[in-house]
Amino acid sequence: MNALPARDFDLPPSQGADRTVDLIVDRAGKTFETARGPVRALEPIDLKVPRGAFVALIGPSGCGKSTLLRMVAGLEQPDDGGAILVRGKHPEQFRKEGELGIAFQDAALLPWRSVTENIFFPLQILGRPVRPEAARIQSLVELVGLKGYEAARPGQLSGGMRQRVAIARALVTDPSVLLLDEPFGALDQILRRQMNVELQRIWAARQTTTLLVTHGIDEAVFLADTVVVMQAQPGRIAEIIDVPFARPRLPSLFSAPEFHALCDRLTVSLHSEGGHP
C-alpha cells in the first residue's frame, strides 16, 4: 500500500478492476457545510489497500478517520475531484450489494432481538433469505465465541460480548471488505486485548480486507499490516508505517521490546505535529 502525493497519483480507468487492490482512494477530501461555515474535515488523500490487508487508521480526534471510513462505506461523498473505488465499484453500490461489513463503536444492537437475530439482521435488510444461512450464522456465532448465547438479548451481555455480536453481524453477508470504527473503544484494556487476539483470528480465518479506526497505538500495531498515521487541522495522512511482525501474533507480542519500539515510533509520528491519539 502506498500514499502518493495527489499530483503523482493518476488513476488509469482500468485500475479499479485490478484484482490485487481492494480499495482505491483517489484525491478524496471532505468539506462539510455547516451553519458556521465550511469545515475542512479531510484534505484530498490517496490510499491503496491490497486485497486481504489489515490497515489501521490512527490519529488525533478530528483528523478525519471516521469521515474517511464513512466515505469508503458510501455514507458520505468525497468533494468534487475525488473518488473512491472498492473492488472497482462505487462504495454505495458495493455496500448495497452486501459486500461491505461495518461495525462502529457503539455496537448498536437491536435490544429486543436475540444474539442470532441481531447477527442475521443485515441479511433481512438486503432482502435475502435467512433460513438457508442457518448453519453459516451458527458458525459465525461460534467464530466470535458466543456459542451458548444464541438466544440472549443484548441487555444480558457484557460490553465485549456485544462488540463480538456486532462483528459477527458485520460478517454475516460474507463481506469482502470490513470497516471497523473504534469497535473496542469502550472496553477496558484487558478485554480489549482479548478482542484484539480474537479479531486477528477472525480476520485470519476469512482474509477479509479490513480497515480499523482506533485510538489505541498498541491495538493498531498488534493487528495491522500497515498503520496510516493521520493529523488534524486539516485532516490528512502524515505517514504510513508497515508492521513487520509475523502472524499469527501472540498475546506475548504486547510485551516484546520490538513491539514497544514500534509503538514508540508511532507515538513520535503522532505527536510530531501536536496530535494526541
Ligand SMILES: Nc1ncnc2c1ncn2[C@@H]1O[C@H](COP(=O)(O)OP(=O)(O)OP(=O)(O)O)[C@@H](O)[C@H]1O
Ligand atoms: N456531519 C458533519 N458535519 C460537520 N462537520 C463534521 C461532520 N462530521 C465530521 N465533521 C467534522 O470533521 C472533522 C473530522 O471528524 P471525524 O469524525 O472524521 O474525525 P475523527 O478523526 O474520526 O475523530 P474522533 O477520533 O474524535 O472520532 C471534525 O472537525 C468534525 O467536527
